[in-house]
Amino acid sequence: MRMQRTVTALSMGLLIALPVAAQASSHREAPFVTKNPKVDGTDLYAFSSYETGRAGFVTVIANYLPLQDAYGGPNYFELDPDALYEISIDNTGDGVEDLTFQFQFQHALAPSAVDGGAPGLSLSIGYADGGSAQTVAVPFVNLGDVSMPANLNVKEMYTVNVVTGPRRSGATAAITNATTHAALFAKPTDNIGPKSFPNGYAAYASNFVYPITIPNCSTPGKMFVGQRAESFAVNLGPIFDLIDAPKAVVTGTMGPAVVPNPLAKKNITSLELELPASCITQSATQPVIGVYTTASMRQARVLNPGATYTVPSVEGGAWTQVSRLGAPLVNEVVIGLPDKDHWNSSDPKDDAQFAKYVTNPTLPAIIDILFGPGLAPQLFPRTDLVEAFLTGVPKVNAFPNTDAGPGPATVEELRLNTSIPATPLATQNYLGAAGCFTSGMLNTTASTCDPAGFPDGRRPGDDVVDIALDVMMGYLIGNASVAPAFNVPFTDGVQQMASQFDNAFPYLKTPTAGANGDGT
Amino acid sequence: MNHTWRTQLVVAGLAAAMLEACGGNNNGPNSETDASFNDAVVPGADALTPDGEGPGPDGGGGMPPDAGDASFADAGDGGCNFATFVIGLVTTDTTMTALPSTSLGQGCTDDQNQADFQPLFP
Numbered sequence: 010m011r012m013q014r015t016v017t018a019l020s021m022g023l024l025i026a027l028p029v030a031a032q033a034s035s036h037r038e039a040p041f042v043t044k045n046p047k048v049d050g051t052d053l054y055a056f057s058s059y060e061t062g063r064a065g066f067v068t069v070i071a072n073y074l075p076l077q078d079a080y081g082g083p084n085y086f087e088l089d090p091d092a093l094y095e096i097s098i099d100n101t102g103d104g105v106e107d108l109t110f111q112f113q114f115q116h117a118l119a120p121s122a123v124d125g126g127a128p129g130l131s132l133s134i135g136y137a138d139g140g141s142a143q144t145v146a147v148p149f150v151n152l153g154d155v156s157m158p159a160n161l162n163v164k165e166m167y168t169v170n171v172v173t174g175p176r177r178s179g180a181t182a183a184i185t186n187a188t189t190h191a192a193l194f195a196k197p198t199d200n201i202g203p204k205s206f207p208n209g210y211a212a213y214a215s216n217f218v219y220p221i222t223i224p225n226c227s228t229p230g231k232m233f234v235g236q237r238a239e240s241f242a243v244n245l246g247p248i249f250d251l252i253d254a255p256k257a258v259v260t261g262t263m264g265p266a267v268v269p270n271p272l273a274k275k276n277i278t279s280l281e282l283e284l285p286a287s288c289i290t291q292s293a294t295q296p297v298i299g300v301y302t303t304a305s306m307r308q309a310r311v312l313n314p315g316a317t318y319t320v321p322s323v324e325g326g327a328w329t330q331v332s333r334l335g336a337p338l339v340n341e342v343v344i345g346l347p348d349k350d351h352w353n354s355s356d357p358k359d360d361a362q363f364a365k366y367v368t369n370p371t372l373p374a375i376i377d378i379l380f381g382p383g384l385a386p387q388l389f390p391r392t393d394l395v396e397a398f399l400t401g402v403p404k405v406n407a408f409p410n411t412d413a414g415p416g417p418a419t420v421e422e423l424r425l426n427t428s429i430p431a432t433p434l435a436t437q438n439y440l441g442a443a444g445c446f447t448s449g450m451l452n453t454t455a456s457t458c459d460p461a462g463f464p465d466g467r468r469p470g471d472d473v474v475d476i477a478l479d480v481m482m483g484y485l486i487g488n489a490s491v492a493p494a495f496n497v498p499f500t501d502g503v504q505q506m507a508s509q510f511d512n513a514f515p516y517l518k519t520p521t522a523g524a525n526g527d528g529t
Numbered sequence: 530m531n532h533t534w535r536t537q538l539v540v541a542g543l544a545a546a547m548l549e550a551c552g553g554n555n556n557g558p559n560s561e562t563d564a565s566f567n568d569a570v571v572p573g574a575d576a577l578t579p580d581g582e583g584p585g586p587d588g589g590g591g592m593p594p595d596a597g598d599a600s601f602a603d604a605g606d607g608g609c610n611f612a613t614f615v616i617g618l619v620t621t622d623t624t625m626t627a628l629p630s631t632s633l634g635q636g637c638t639d640d641q642n643q644a645d646f647q648p649l650f651p
Contacts, residue, residue, distance in 0.1 A: 177626050325620055
C-alpha cells in the first residue's frame with residue numbers, strides 16, 4: 010500500500026495544497042498557448058536544494074515549450090525573443106509578487122566573415138557575375154562542432170532582471186555573472202546530435218551553469234537556461250482519450266508503474282535558478298514562499314510583409330500575460346475550457362473567481378462516468394479542496410498571515426516551506442508529503458514521510474499525477490459514505506520518481522539528441 | 530490625398546499626441562516627425578486623442594481605467610481605423626510599467642490594407 014487512506018479533517022488540507030487533478034501538468038493546456046508554444050509554461054518546480062553542500066538554497070525550475078521532438082531541426086527550439094518570461098515569488102502570502110525574475114531572450118546570426126557582408130555563416134560557392142567569389146549563406150544553425158564559436162550560426166543570449174515589489178512597478182536590477190560581472194548570458198544550442206557535439210552534450214551544456222550575483226543578496230546563486238529532457242511523466246495519449254486504459258490500471262490494481270512514459274524522449278526548455286533561501290523569504294520566522302511562472306507577449310504584433318531575419322514582425326504595447334503556472338495540473342484538468350485562457354491571463358490574487366472549479370470539480374465526475382458509477386465523492390462544496398488548494402496547509406506550507414491581514418489569502422501558488430530540510434535524492438518518496446499520513450493523521454515521524462516533497466513545493470521526482478488523482482477522488486475525505494473510492498490508489502500507470510533525475514543542479518537530465526534516428 | 534498617405538499622417542499625429550501624453554516616449558518610428566504632424570495635419574485626431582472625445586464603445590469616449598499609457602487607442606468606433614489602433618499600440622509604450630489596453634479595437638474599421646502598416650517597416 011502506498012499510503013494510508015484514512016484521513017482526518019486536519020490532514021485534508023495538507024495534500025490539497027497540491028491542487029487537484031491529474032494528467033499532463035500544463036502542456037498545451039489552453040487554446041491560446043497552443044498557437045504560441047514558445048510561451049507555453051508546462052511545469053514548475055520549487056524545492057529545497059538536495060545537492061550535497063547546498064543546504065539553505067532553493068531551486069526553482071520553470072519549463073517552457075512543450076513536447077519538443079529532439080529532431081526538430083533545422084531551427085530547433087529557441088525561446089521567443091519578443092516575450093517576457095517571469096518567475097515570481099510571493100513571500101507574504103497575499104498573492105502579489107514580492108520578487109520577480111524576468112528573463113528576456115535575444116538571438117543573432119554570426120557576424121559576417123566578409124567586411125560589409127550580410128551576417129550569418131556562409132560558404133563561397135563559385136563566382137558571381139563580376140567574377141568575384143560568390144558568398145552564400147548556409148541554411149543551418151551550425152557548421153561543425155558547436156562548442157567552437159566559429160561554427161555557430163545562431164547565438165541565443167538572455168538577460169535576467171530582478172524586480173523587487175510588484176513586477177510592473179517595482180525596482181529593477183540585473184542579475185550578473187558572479188565571475189565575469191556580465192549581465193548577458195549565453196544559452197546553449199539545443200542537442201542536435203553527436204556529430205554537432207563530438208565531446209558530448211552533457212559536457213557542453215555544463216558550461217552554461219553560471220554562478221550569479223543576485224541584487225540585494227550577499228550570497229551568490231546559480232542559473233541555467235537551456236534544453237533538458239522532458240521531466241514530466243504521464244500516460245498522456247490514453248489520458249485524453251477518455252482515459253483509455255483498463256480499470257485495473259486506473260484503480261491501481263497493477264501498481265503505479267504499468268506502462269512506459271510516452272514523454273520519455275521528448276525535450277523541454279528549462280529556466281533554472283538556485284537562490285539562497287534567506288534572500289527570497291520574508292524572514293527566518295516566515296519561511297514560506299509562493300512561486301508561479303508567467304509568460305507575457307507584447308499586446309500588438311504586426312507581421313512584416315517583407316519579413317527579414319531581424320524583423321519578421323514588429324511588436325509593441327504593454328506586456329500582456331498569456332501563460333501562468335503555479336502548482337501542477339490546475340489549468341490542465343481543473344479549470345473549465347471556457348476559462349483556461351482567462352486563467353492564464355489572471356493574477357493569483359484574483360483566484361477567488363475560479364473557486365467553483367475547486368468546490369465542484371468535474372474530474373471526479375468524469376472518472377465516475379468512465380469507470381463508475383459510485384466512485385466520485387458526493388460531498389459539496391469540496392471545502393477540503395478549497396481550503397488547502399487556495400491557502401496552503403497551516404503549520405506546513407501556509408502563510409500564517411498576509412499583508413492583507415491575519416490568515417491565508419485565497420491564492421493558487423506552488424507553496425514551499427523553506428525551513429523544511431531537503432531529503433537526499435536516494436531516500437525521496439515519490440509521493441512526497443503524502444507519505445506523511447498515517448491512519449489519516451499527519452505523522453511526520455512515519456517511515457514513509459517525506460515532508461520535503463509535493464505539496465510542500467514540488468521536486469522533479471514527485472508523482473503529482475497519482476497524488477492528485479487520489480486527492481480528487483476523495484483520499485483526503487476519508488469517509489466512504491461520501492467518498493466511496495477514497496481508499497482506491499488511482500494512478501495513470503506511469504511512474505515518476507527521484508531516480509529519474511540528477512543529484513545536482515540543474516537536476517533535469519541531458520536532453521535527448523536529435524540524431525541517431527529514434528531520438529536517442 | 531490617398532488613403533495610405535492620409536493614414537500615415539493620422540498615425541504620425543496620433544503618435545505625437547501619445548508621446549505628449551506619455552511624457553515624451555520616443556520609441557515609436559515616427560518620433561522625428563511627431564511635432565509637425567501634430568500641429569498641422571491631424572484633422573481626424575480629435576476622435577483619437579487621449580481625451581477620448583470621440584463616441585466610443587466605452588460610452589462617452591472615456592478611457593478604460595486600466596488601459597495605461599495606451600489608453601489613447603480606445604477611440605471607439607467613431608471613425609477609428611484598426612490599423613491606426615494597432616500602430617498606436619505598437620508604438621506608444623514599450624515600457625515595463627504599462628498596462629494592456631482593455632479596448633481591442635473591435636469596433637474600428639479594418640481596411641485590410643497592408644500598406645497601412647508601412648510606417649512600421651521603414
